[in-house]
Amino acid sequence: xxxxxxxxxxxxxxxxxxxxxxxxxxxxxxxxxxxxxxxxxxxxxxxxxxxxxxxxxxxxxxxxxxxxxxxxxxxxxxxxxxxxxxxxxxxxxxxxxxxxxxxxxxxxxxxxxxxxxxxxxxxxxxxxxxxxxxxxxxxxxxxxxxxx
Amino acid sequence: xxxxxxxxxxxxxxxxxxxxxxxxxxxxxxxxxxxxxxxxxxxxxxxxxxxxxxxxxxxxxxxxxxxxxxxxxxxxxxxxxxxxxxxxxxxxxxxxxxxxxxxxxxxxxxxxxxxxxxxxxxxxxxxxxxxxxxxxxxxxxxxxxxxxxxxxxxxxxxxxxxxxxxxxxxxxxxxxxxxxxxxxxxxxxxxxxxxxxxxxxxxxxxxxxxxxxxxxxxxxxxxxxxxxxxxxxxxxxxxxxxxxxxxxxxxxxxxxxxxxxxxxxxxxxxxxxxxxxxxxxxxxxxxxxxxxxxxxxxxxxxxxxxxxxxxxxxxxxxxxxxxxxxxxxxxxxxxxxxxxxxxxxxxxxxxxxxxxxxxxxxxxxxxxxxxxxxxxxxxxxxxxxxxxxxxxxxxxxxxxxxxxxxxxxxxxxxxxxxxxxxxxxxxxxxxxxxxxxxxxxxxxxxxxxxxxxxxxxxxxxxxxxxxxxxxxxxxxxxxxxxxxxxxxxxxxxxxxxxxxxxxxxxxxxxxxxxxxxxxxxxxxxxxxxxxxxxxxxxxxxxxxxxxxxxxxxxxxxxxxxxxxxxxxxxxxxxxxxxxxxxxxxxxxxxxxxxxxxxxxxxxxxxxxxxxxxxxxxxxxxxxxxxxxxxxxxxxxxxxxxxxxxxxxxxxxxxxxxxxxxxxxxxxxxxxxxxxxxxxxxxxxxxxxxxxxxxxxxxxxxxxxxxxxxxxxxxxxxxxxxxxxxxxxxxxxxxxxxxxxxxxxxxxxxxxxxxxxxxxxxxxxxxxxxxxxxxxxxxxxxxxxxxxxxxxxxxxxxxxxxxxxxxxxxxxxxxxxxxxxxxxxxxxxxxxxxxxx
Numbered sequence: 001x002x003x004x005x006x007x008x009x010x011x012x013x014x015x016x017x018x019x020x021x022x023x024x025x026x027x028x029x030x031x032x033x034x035x036x037x038x039x040x041x042x043x044x045x046x047x048x049x050x051x052x053x054x055x056x057x058x059x060x061x062x063x064x065x066x067x068x069x070x071x072x073x074x075x076x077x078x079x080x081x082x083x084x085x086x087x088x089x090x091x092x093x094x095x096x097x098x099x100x101x102x103x104x105x106x107x108x109x110x111x112x113x114x115x116x117x118x119x120x121x122x123x124x125x126x127x128x129x130x131x132x133x134x135x136x137x138x139x140x141x142x143x144x145x146x147x148x
Numbered sequence: 149x150x151x152x153x154x155x156x157x158x159x160x161x162x163x164x165x166x167x168x169x170x171x172x173x174x175x176x177x178x179x180x181x182x183x184x185x186x187x188x189x190x191x192x193x194x195x196x197x198x199x200x201x202x203x204x205x206x207x208x209x210x211x212x213x214x215x216x217x218x219x220x221x222x223x224x225x226x227x228x229x230x231x232x233x234x235x236x237x238x239x240x241x242x243x244x245x246x247x248x249x250x251x252x253x254x255x256x257x258x259x260x261x262x263x264x265x266x267x268x269x270x271x272x273x274x275x276x277x278x279x280x281x282x283x284x285x286x287x288x289x290x291x292x293x294x295x296x297x298x299x300x301x302x303x304x305x306x307x308x309x310x311x312x313x314x315x316x317x318x319x320x321x322x323x324x325x326x327x328x329x330x331x332x333x334x335x336x337x338x339x340x341x342x343x344x345x346x347x348x349x350x351x352x353x354x355x356x357x358x359x360x361x362x363x364x365x366x367x368x369x370x371x372x373x374x375x376x377x378x379x380x381x382x383x384x385x386x387x388x389x390x391x392x393x394x395x396x397x398x399x400x401x402x403x404x405x406x407x408x409x410x411x412x413x414x415x416x417x418x419x420x421x422x423x424x425x426x427x428x429x430x431x432x433x434x435x436x437x438x439x440x441x442x443x444x445x446x447x448x449x450x451x452x453x454x455x456x457x458x459x460x461x462x463x464x465x466x467x468x469x470x471x472x473x474x475x476x477x478x479x480x481x482x483x484x485x486x487x488x489x490x491x492x493x494x495x496x497x498x499x500x501x502x503x504x505x506x507x508x509x510x511x512x513x514x515x516x517x518x519x520x521x522x523x524x525x526x527x528x529x530x531x532x533x534x535x536x537x538x539x540x541x542x543x544x545x546x547x548x549x550x551x552x553x554x555x556x557x558x559x560x561x562x563x564x565x566x567x568x569x570x571x572x573x574x575x576x577x578x579x580x581x582x583x584x585x586x587x588x589x590x591x592x593x594x595x596x597x598x599x600x601x602x603x604x605x606x607x608x609x610x611x612x613x614x615x616x617x618x619x620x621x622x623x624x625x626x627x628x629x630x631x632x633x634x635x636x637x638x639x640x641x642x643x644x645x646x647x648x649x650x651x652x653x654x655x656x657x658x659x660x661x662x663x664x665x666x667x668x669x670x671x672x673x674x675x676x677x678x679x680x681x682x683x684x685x686x687x688x689x690x691x692x693x694x695x696x697x698x699x700x701x702x703x704x705x706x707x708x709x710x711x712x713x714x715x716x717x718x719x720x721x722x723x724x725x726x727x728x729x730x731x732x733x734x735x736x737x738x739x740x741x742x743x744x745x746x747x748x749x750x751x752x753x754x755x756x757x758x759x760x761x762x763x764x765x766x767x768x769x770x771x772x773x774x775x776x777x778x779x780x781x782x783x784x785x786x787x788x789x790x791x792x793x794x795x796x797x798x799x800x801x802x803x804x805x806x807x808x809x810x811x812x813x814x815x816x817x818x819x820x821x822x823x824x825x826x827x828x829x830x831x832x833x834x835x836x837x838x839x840x841x842x843x844x845x846x847x848x849x850x851x852x853x854x855x856x857x858x859x860x861x862x863x864x865x866x867x868x869x870x871x872x873x874x875x876x877x878x879x880x881x882x883x884x885x886x887x888x889x890x891x892x893x894x895x896x897x898x899x900x901x902x903x904x905x906x907x908x909x910x911x912x913x914x915x916x917x918x919x920x921x922x923x924x925x926x927x928x929x930x931x932x933x934x935x936x937x938x939x940x941x942x943x944x945x946x947x948x949x950x951x952x953x954x955x956x957x958x959x960x961x962x963x964x965x966x967x968x969x970x971x972x973x974x975x976x977x978x979x980x981x982x983x984x
Contacts, residue, residue, distance in 0.1 A: 014777035021784060066770075095772050118776055118812040119805070120783035 004059035005031040009041040009075060010093075011067050018120065019062070022127035028135065033058060038070025042078050049084060058088070060134050063110075065094040065101055073104055080109040087140050091130065199272070199292040203232050205285050207246050219272075219294055221265035237261035237269055237337070249278040249288040259299075262292070266444040267398065267419075269337070271299035304452040307335045311456050315463040322357050324463060329359035332437065332456060336449060340366055340417065340438035342373050343460075344385050346431055352377040353385050353434060364440070366415035372408050383407045385434040388422045392431060394454065396421045396445035412438065419443035421450070425457040427465055435460070489594040490572075493579070494521050496587050498549050510572065510595055512564040521545045521591070531561040533571065533600070545591070548576040552586050559596070571600040619694075619715040622701060625672060627652045627664055630710060639694070639717050641687030652713075655684045657691060671700045671711040681718065693722040757826070764819055772812055779808035810940070817944035820875065821929065824951045829869040831956060833979030836909065837863040839870060840898070843877045853893065855885045860899035865979035866907050872952040879945040880972050884913035887939055887970075906958070907978050912971040918964040927960065949974070 006028070010016050016034055023032065033055075035041035041063070048057040061079065065072035072092065079085045092105045092113040105113050112134075117123045193200055199216035201209055209228050217227055220235065227235075233242035241260055248255060255276035261269050272292040279287045314327035329341030338361075345356040354377045358370055381390040383406055388395050397403045397420045400412050406420075417438045425433040435457055481502075484491045490507030492500050498520040508514045515524040522545050530538040540546060544555040555576040562570050574593035578586045613620045619636035623629050629652050632644045640647075640655055647654070653664050663682060670677055677698040684694045694715045701710045782804040790798060840863055844850055850857060866873075885894045895914045900907055918926060925931045927950040931943055953960045953974050964970035 012773055012777075014773065014780065018776070018780045018784075095770075095776075116772075116776060118772065118779060119809055120780050120787075123780075 003030070004056060005033050007033045007035060007041065007044060007058035007061045009035045009038065009061065009063045009067065009072065011036050011064065015064070015116065018123055019127070022120075022123050025124050026128045026131050028127070028131050030059070030135065037068040038072060038075045040069075041067075041075050042070065045079065045082070045085060049082075057084075060130075061088060061090045062093045062130075063090055065092060065096060065105070073108055076105065076108045076110060089134055089138070089140065091134065199294065200289065201232075201292075202287045202289050203246070204287055205246075205250065207231050207233055207242065210287055216292060219264075219270060219292070220262055226265065235262050237263055245274070245276065246288070249276055250285050252278060252280075252285075254278075255290075259295070260292075267442050268444055268446055270294055270296045272296070300448045300452070303335060304448075304455065307331065307452055308455055308459060310335065311459050315459060321464070321467055324460075324467075325357035326359055328456070328460060329357060329435075332435075332453065333359060333361055336437075336452070338437040338439050339364060340369065342436040342438075344378070344434040344436060346389070346433060347377070350377065352379055353389060354378075356433070366417065366438075368411040369408060369415045369417060369438075372411045376408070378407075384420055384422045385436055388424050388434050389431055392424055392426075394421065394423045394450050396450070398444050399442045416440050421445075421453070423450070423453045423457045425461045425464070427461045427468075432461065432464055487592075489592050491590070491592050492521070493590045494588050498522060498545075498589075500524060501588070507593070510570070510593065511562075512566060512568075521589075522549065525562075529563040531563070533559050533561060535561075544574055544576055548578065548589060552578050554578065559600070569597075570595055571597045619713075619717075621652070621713045621715065622710055623652050623713065624710040625668065625708065627668055636715070639686075639692070639715060640684070646687075657683055657685045667696075667698055668711070671698060672708060674700050674708060676700065684715065692717055693719045760822075760826075764822060771815055775808045775812045775815075779805045779812070782808070810942070814942040814944070817942045817948065821944055821948050821951060824872065824875075824948060824955060829872060829955055831867055831869055833865050834868045834870050834873055836866050836868075836873065836900075836979075839873055840877055843874050844881065847878070847881075850881060850885055855881075856893060856895045857881070858895070858897045860897065863898070863900055863909065864907050866909075866976040867979045868956040868958070868976050869952075872956055876949045876952050876974060879949045880911045880974075883945060883972075884911055884915060884970075886941070887915040887934075888913070889916055903975050905977070906975040908973050908975045910971050910973040912969060914969045917966045917968045918962065918970055919966050920964070923962050923964065926962070 006023075008016065008019055010019065020032065033044055035044050041061075044055070045057070048055045063072045063075060067075070072094070076090055076092075079088060079090060089111045090109070092101075092110045093116060094101065094114075095116045097115045102113050114126060114130075117126055194213050196213060197215055199213065199219045201212035201216050204210050209230055209232050212224070212227055217224060220227070232246075233239050236242035238261060245255055245258065245260070255274055258274045258276070259271060260274050261271050264270055271294075273295055274290050274292050276288050276290040278285050279289060310331045311328050314331055315324050325343040329343060332338065333341045340358070340360045342358050343356045344353040346352075347354050355373050358373050360366055360370065378386045378389075380386055384395055384397060384403075387405065397406065399418055400406055400409055400420055401418070403409070406412070412418075412420075417440055419439040419442050420436065421443075422434050422436040424431050425435060435453065437453075484502075484504045487504060488506060490504065490510045492503035492507050492515075495501050499518050500515040500521050503515065511524075511528065513527070515521070522540070522543065525543060525545055526540055530543055532538055538560065541550075544558040544560070547553075548555050555574065558574050560572055560574060562572055564570060572593045573596045574591060576589055576591045579588040579590055581587050613633050616633060616635045617638075619639040620631075620633045621629055621636050622631040629648050629650055632642070632647050636647075637643060653661060656664055660683060667677055667680075677696060680696045680698070682694060682696060683691050685691055695718045697714045697716075698711050700708045701712050703709045782801045785793070786798055786801045786805075793801075837859075840859070844857060849855070881896060884896045888894045892914065897912045898910065900909045902908070927946050929944060929947045931947075934941075950960050953976070956976055958974055958976040960972070960974050962970055962972050
């Protein structure tokens, strides 16, 4: 379980850097897939389904909304359309605090929504929370249940 | 008298009484026989022309000469030897004469009436003296002079005179009839008189009056007379009626045509005569007389009564005329009384001697007896119709009186006792007798107030119609124009004389001729046409727009007799309407254009807003990202390379971090502010107390002992928006906690109070205070009083609060002075109207 990777969909290299630092600080050992745009994210998820040995599917997606090529909400929509990814936790991690974005994200099946903190300390605290909740505590169904 | 007797006796040479030798009474009284020596004297008297008889002391006729016997119509046997009183009409007179003679008093020119053998009465003058022998009254000798002719003439005259007098004095016809009957009866010795009147309705004679001599009664006969009526030809009077001449029945017992015969018989009536009374050749009455004695027909009497009949006829004629006059006068008076106009008459001196009921009503008063019309009218205050006063000598009454001429249709205003004004029209006509002499006047007057008012109104209306700008035209039900005002002349161009009498269709354009039929049809049904807009043609052929209002005109009985038409020239209005229409179209075009522009603008604005939103999105996302990066890398360097960096480098990196953080906050505040400006917020009741505690709880740095927050009492509900209010609380408490002198523990007291109908929530701090000159500035965007070095901040916090409060319909203010702390307050509508 701990070995499963985290998919970080983030076009900002800076944010990728800070997230990785934060992961390190929070002692998150999971491998991290980085997708720098929406299309790449979909591609990666698709690949992971085809050859789970080389590229196992992620246990968590951290998704920025404002992305080149394919916007985050489209990526989320695509994920929820895939039967095998229907229960995949998707955490929106974006700089927008706009209510409309929050509404849109949850209505498309996001599991959580976080605004990017402006300082390192806050980010570290947030990543630590994500680790505790999504990687250690929460239990998710293995496959899509009938009712979904 | 004695001498006279002697002289008469002597003059007549009567020395001895005449003796009638072959008369049986004379033979019976042989001792009284005259001496024979008088035989030649006797022969003389026997043949004398003067009637003479001798009467013995007992009243027996001893002898009578031929003249006497001829006069009375008796033979010697019938006359001589009988009592003289048997032949006198008046028995008493006969015995009186004898007594006088017996006393030795001679009789001279004594009038007496003697009955003839045929029943006629002869009037004679008797001269008589007694013949004495040995102191004994032996006989009387009587000379009679027949004066019947003279007497009759006298009698006729007397009768006529009496009748004339009676008729002249008589009142009603019946009274005259009784008087006449009495006079005739008494004068001529008839016992009963009846006056029969021809009743034209029933064509029969009926009894008008009955009279009989006072000494006797004829009850059966009277009753019958009063009861019966007679047809022409029936009975005595019927015969008179039929024959148109007098009739005489000497003895009723011998007459076959007398229906009342038995009554007459039982009451002892014997003779009758009847006389027609003519009025203009027509029998109007019959006079009938009855006597208890048989009476031969007497031509002389017939003549007398015929003359009397003519008098009665004259009387009846006069009476009829009088009655006619009376009736006509009564009719006249009645007519005058009932007349709906005032009528009064005056005598020659101007005194009102008659007025009818209407006159008194109109006057509202009644003239007192003997009051002159001039004096009476003066009391009523006379004015002319034009409002000027009529002076006493100017009144029509005075004029008529003074000049004796007629006044015609004089109009006056009178003020009656009750102050009411009345317009009257008066006519005065002098009354002239046959000689042209004025003996009075008759005046008629009537109340013409209504007419005068109506006249005034109609003149006023006519003036209004005439001066109207609108064309006012009347027409009959055939569409023929009957009146035409000046407005019509102006509008249509026709003069009145050119158009009156012509059909209204001359005003219609040919293609609209059928409109007139429709209009007239509506008018005939009593309907009006209101503001019918159409085209009409002027005299010069020009077409004009008119608005027609046509109403039926009714006569006094309500029948529709025509129509009045008001035509208004609406060409100007039509032009104006067209202009208005054009303007409206232009406006509509402009509006459409404007609408398009607005839409364009709106689209542009929406685009702008979208851009702005995209911008703020970009700002929030893209601008903050590098800041995070700056801050993040600075932090990373400090943490990961702390050992290899100089202490001032670490300090500089901290500044980089702080700047980045501050800029990020600034950006967030700006975004918040702009969101407050442009977004829509739902306003509703908010539990301020709960919100306050929740908000404060989110900030651990405000907890005691770092900051002392005291809420006096439970905060009320207000009308607002929760996120906005939360933002306000955060900012205000944040400021209060921040702007304090170094080393001072911020103390914040919060309470609420009423401010008019709103709720005011106050935040008092023990901070550094704000100079009043800065009170307005502090709510402006980016306004800062202190440098970031003194007090950190973006300068947007209070602007956000102000904007938020404004968006909730409230207000914000501050009371503060430097070093005195500040009290910020916000006012909002109460959220719990019912709960307060």
